[in-house]
Amino acid sequence: MIIGLDVGGTHTDVVLFGQEGLIKEIKVPTDPADLFQSILHSLDEITSGVRFAEIRRVVLSTTLATNAIVQGQIPPVGMIVSAGPGLDPELFRTNPHYFTVSGAIDHRGREIRPLVENEIRGIAEVLKKEEIRHVGVVGKFSVRNPAHEVTIQNLLAGSFERIFTGHRIAGQLNFNRRIATAYLNTATYPIHRTFFQAVNRSLTEKGLNVPIYILKADGGTMSLESSMEFPGQTILSGPAASVIGSVAFAPADADTLVMDIGGTTTDIAVIRNRVPQLHPFGARIGGHRTLIRSLETRSIGIGGDSVVRIEGGNIRVGPERISAALAYGGTHPTPTDALFVLGKMNGGDRHKSLQGYQALAAGSGTDPEELARQVFEHACRGILAEANSLVDRINSRPVYTLQEIQEGNRIRPAHLLVMGGPASYFAEQIGKMVDFTVQVVPRCQVANAIGAALARTTCEVTLFADTEIGTVLAPEEDFEQKVGKGYTDQDALRTAAELLKKKARQMGAVMPELEIEVLERQQFNMVRGFVTTGKNIRVRVQVKPGLIMDCETVAARLAN
Amino acid sequence: MLKAKNRTGLVFFPAFDWAISPTHPEREERLLYTQDQVLEEGLFDIDGIVEFKPDTVSVTDIQRVHFCVPDVWSVATESHFISAGGAKTIGMAVLDGEVDRGFALVRPPGHHAMRVVHGSRGFCNINIEAVMIEFLRKAYGIDRVAVVDTDCHHGDGTQDIYWNDPDTLFISIHQDGRTLYPGSGFINEQGGPNALGTTVNIPLPPFTSEEGFLYVTENVVLPILADFKPDLVVNSAGQDNHYSDPITNMNFSAQGYAKLTEMLQPDIAVLEGGYSIEGALPYVNVGIILAMAGIDFSRVTEPDYDRLRIRQGAEVTRTIEKIAGVVLGNWRQREERREPLRRKAGIEERTRSVFYDTDGIRETQTEINRLCRDCAGAWQIASISDRGHRILAIHIPRKACNSCAQQGYDWFEAADTTAFPLVCLQDRTLNQFNQKKGSA
């Protein structure tokens, strides 16, 4: 049995998933002031009457890091950045203790300017005086040659509790995102460590000695141990959890839209052939653009509780939530009230909803039922427009080869999965507006917790070889080897696959056979003065997001 | 968060799977390090810098400019369609107001491609700027366009295309044709009789450095642009004037290119040549992008940049000042000099030979221009290549007068398809391309 737990902003959802399917599900209000207790209480509840020996693992998705970043409640840390030619690194300042130092590496990983060790020692003294215990170290082009970052790390070692280096984050080139990501890892580390060590301790004391996994923004899991190296990756795991929870119901060979309709917002994602689409660079959070692998999602301020207004004769839904629906004792009319007025929903005070819509319709000559119908259609149209714009954005993403242009590979949604509180009503209406099939995700009230429970361990490896210089390098893995002129992209692919398997195992992957996907494979002849002097090879592989079990099996177990 | 002063659009299409030949300068690797630098600098994350996916152009777009022999697909590959398409995408984004300016970082380049195309010259088959400009004229009704070509090689293709067009100002700054391919672009090349003066060549001596380029930009290019008052300024942004370029002899730099861009303020820049792929292009391109966006570029320098080492000599400076004076003088007298030529009326004929160095084709052209006071004048080119192709290319200009339009059709009707198995009429007033073929 597996426990999946997702701490959301308002609710904490927990499921117990076993051979027979969903064994137990619980939804409790989240206490934002005490996420720790929210987790422990719900784990107590879900495991009551269950033999601990049968539980194989616990997967946790929390808003801990997200909240800390968005609310700015992160401790002071040190950042040491070396840049070289280009934009002024001061532009990428993340925090007060941000130091730019000498030293530069170029695009092929060659040293342009050396580090000045005394400069680093001086900064270390300043940071120590300020009682800073955690430091992030980032260099431009460090993924092409991490030597400067490593030297700085060694110079600081012993004086600080933990040092995070940029080249370990991701193989992709993007200096400012590398800085932001290193900063977020460094800054969320103490919070993350304290919190999850406490969770771990409590579970052990309780007698629940199972591996703990943490959900990431890309909808994959990592072991608790790995999460200590990359705590920033735990951000935005909630929306990812819901998407993973719906994957089993997506067709195996088509593009699917996923809409998670909440009270305040609707989150939209795209699934292609049961694989959620990832953002090309990484998540954006609290004003930071990062290299944190994350799903490509859109959020729009239209939900069941969005406030409805008439402005200049036009309907406006959202973007904010002021109160619950009138039918549930709220103060402002909402799309949910529209459903009450239309007699589709019940179990609340329809009279209040009707009064609200009468007031909205006053003087317009429209009767409240007609207005309710229009409001609901308007809300659905708004969500659909946002989904189309997400698809457009994915389809207009630039490509850099003739082959990719010729292949096209456009996303063409053929199926829509809807989840969230009023999912069935929205599904019905949106179904009338589109020419693809529409389905409400089974068990969608806890799809997020199911997604957490069943998510597989994901990871990525970037490999870069330059046979003129004679090196092959996977910066994230601290892997570097000498290679000869005969090294090819075939060899690179093999090395990358091995590194990926090793990494996946270290992060806690349990699948007997890993499915490896090649994201990028390029080989360039390097020509200097009409003579071929070497090859420049770039390879990127991943274990893509998905489920630890076969989708048909999961769908069958959840459908009953 | 970093924000661009000018909303700037970029098309980046490095064609990582296309080369003229494996070790040719125009090969897959050319923009690899530029891409690395642009990505590492995070330029696409800057607020106000937008990356667009390149569109492709149509055969119609190409036939608005070129006469391809024997047909478009025989001289252009998919890569040329996308390279020109990248320029077109940027042009549309600018004219639609989606961005204030744009830069098409595409390959292959285009500025050596002329009106008649038998093959590849100077790595160019399709003139991507001209295809873009003529599309924009058709789709957006813009009229006066200035092309400032800052590639180290003379932009002889663009010059040829706009030779007779008084509404297109073509200014080329390049290394003196006596010392570099294609061996043209001298001060006395100033356009055909109907457009005398709107072709402006500024040949610079070898080893011209930042000061020289910026001097002619400030003292020749900007004043001429101010007089001409174009609706659109296009920069053919070749980068082979760089001190590290392997096939040229100039001493320009990333800082220099960025400053030139800042002074020129082009609406659209299109990449042309530039073959110092590691030492120059990554820095020059970042410099140009930042300059277009209005962001501080003062720290964008090559690792081995040394301003003093590349400074130009006093002799070079004197030569440049002299050239600048002559060019500006010619420009100021253009109206007086054009008038008597056009008054002559009738026909002007010239014969010349064109060499396609990349493909090794030799072409002989006989060009006939109708001298006209009312429009740019109809013209025809009788072209014969040593591959045995014979074409008669007839052009009716965009704003042709009735007589010139009639002349074009008369030529077309009268053409003998046994002498010229391919006869083409490019009627820009109706946006039509007509052909008749002989059985030969």
Ligand SMILES: [Zn+2]
């Ligand atoms: Zn050139």
Ligand SMILES: [Zn+2]
């Ligand atoms: Zn005329």
